[in-house]
Amino acid sequence: MPVAPCLIAACCAKEDLVPLCDAVVRVHHKHGDRQNRAKARLKFVLKAKGEDGFRALVAEELANARADGVTGRVLPDALPAANPTPIPEATGAEGAWRRLNVRPHREAGLAVVSVCVPRGDIPAPMMRALAVLAERFSEGDVRSTNDQNLVFRRVAHAHLSALFGGLGELGLTRSAHGLTDVVSCPGASTCQLGITLSKNLAKELETRLAERGLDPANVGGRINISGCPNSCGQHHIGTIGLHGAASKIGDKLVPHYALMVGGGDEGEKVHFASLICRVPARKVAEVVSALGGWYLAERSASTQTFAAWLRVQAGAGLDKDAARKSREALKARIEPICAIKPDQLAEADLRDLGADKLFSLDELGAGECMA
Incomplete structure (x- = not known):
């Protein structure tokens, strides 16, 4: 942990x-x-x-x-004094993009633009196109982030519309902050420690949450998925955290995910997500969609974020026994959605999402790091 x-x-x-x-x-x-x-x-x-x-x-x-003479080389402080200016407003889709993905740079007249890269996957042609946009609009400087996105720095306010158009041609204008921007490790697709195909789940969740209509501007939160209990996908700090697991239903091995809720940070305070239950892989999207529906129906006010609501369900602020009972109550709500009896198992339940063969652990191997 x-x-x-x-x-x-x-x-x-x-x-x-x-x-x-x-x-x-x-x-x-x-x-x-x-x-x-x-x-x-x-x-x-x-x-x-x-x-x-x-x-x-x-x-x-x-x-x-x-x-022992250990020293560091102090570079000259070349940063100008902070003088950020508000981002000019726009209408329609570009206006929503500016509100969600654009924030003021420390220098007047400049902006910092976050680019959502779905699941962190960038084909080579798209990377070349992004390089062209970076040369035009951010002095050739692009930074990667630990949530699998990109950041364009020092974008002039006057160039925001042109950058929006260029990103739109690549399909990269959706919110870079929120539930539909799912963070996921590659999982079993490439990792020897991976149990499940985590990126396939990420893709399904992105689609299901977009259909649910959770407004990224108001909901807040992040979904983090790891293909195994190791935290490459940062599942412990997700509003919803999921890590791959294997469980038997009857005598059949079925891909599952451990569901955790309530992770994240508030300033200098960090919240680690609380474990609720295990969910069959093919039921995860349905469970997450249900959580979103319950949140919309039960939040204490329109300003209560999804993350804050889930922390309440996980027992945040309660004593140990009360917090445990709160988590058990949430588990009891979830179990009817995801419970599968042995005689109800379909062949699809025995395959991981996007897999064309039955789920097994035969290909697990030694890790390439200290995990």
């Missing part, structure tokens, strides 16, 4: 950044578990030492790093 970060320094001078990072690495080298690979993680050192003890070790190693 993930853990929340430990604050080492509320403010760090630029020249101290590299030595401080070096000190954290030294603490891990000296105190990390070198015998058990499953516990060779910094979080276990933090748990063993406690936050105060961990900070004390970092302070000790910071002194050692400085004594």
Whole structure:
């Protein structure tokens, strides 16, 4: 399970950044578990030492790093003073795109544009076309994000309409922030650790949620999918988090997903999603659509986001027993939608989404990293 970060320094001078990072690495080298690979993680050192003890070790190693001459090269601060200006309004589809995907740059008259890349997949011809747009509108500079999207920087306000048109020709103008912008690892399609075809589920969810009509401008939240319990798809911090699993119904092996809800962040506070239940892969879209419907019918106000509503269902703010009962109540609502009796299994239930053969774990292999 993930853990929340430990604050080492509320403010760090630029020249101290590299030595401080070096000190954290030294603490891990000296105190990390070198015998058990499953516990060779910094979080276990933090748990063993406690936050105060961990900070004390970092302070000790910071002194050692400085004594060893560890330094960082401080680059000149070339950033101009912040002077953002509001994004000009537009109408119709372009207006919606500007509200959702465009925000002010720190420099007057410039904007930062987020580009939604469905499931992070970009064919080579599309990449070349995006490169042309970047040369024209963002000084040839494009950044990738950890939610599988792209960011165009320093786009002049006067060029927003032309960029919208260019992205529209590529089919890349939908919201880059919201439930329909699903984050997913490749899953079993390419990964030896993958249990399920997570990207196929992501595609189905995008379609189903678009049909449900959840307004990305008001709903808020994110769906994160991993093809296995490892967190490459960041499922622990999704408003809805899903990770691939295998479960038997009767004597048949059926692809499933573990459903988690309520993850995300609020400023400096992080919420890890709570596990609710396992759902057969072919029932996930129906369950997620039902959650969206319940949210629209039951939210406390039109301003309550989907993420906030799901945190309530997961028992946020309640004591341990009350929170458990709240999660059990949500599970009880979900189970009638996804329950399949052994005699009700169809052949499609025994195949993963988009697969042409029966689901199995025969192709699982060793990971390519520390997982």
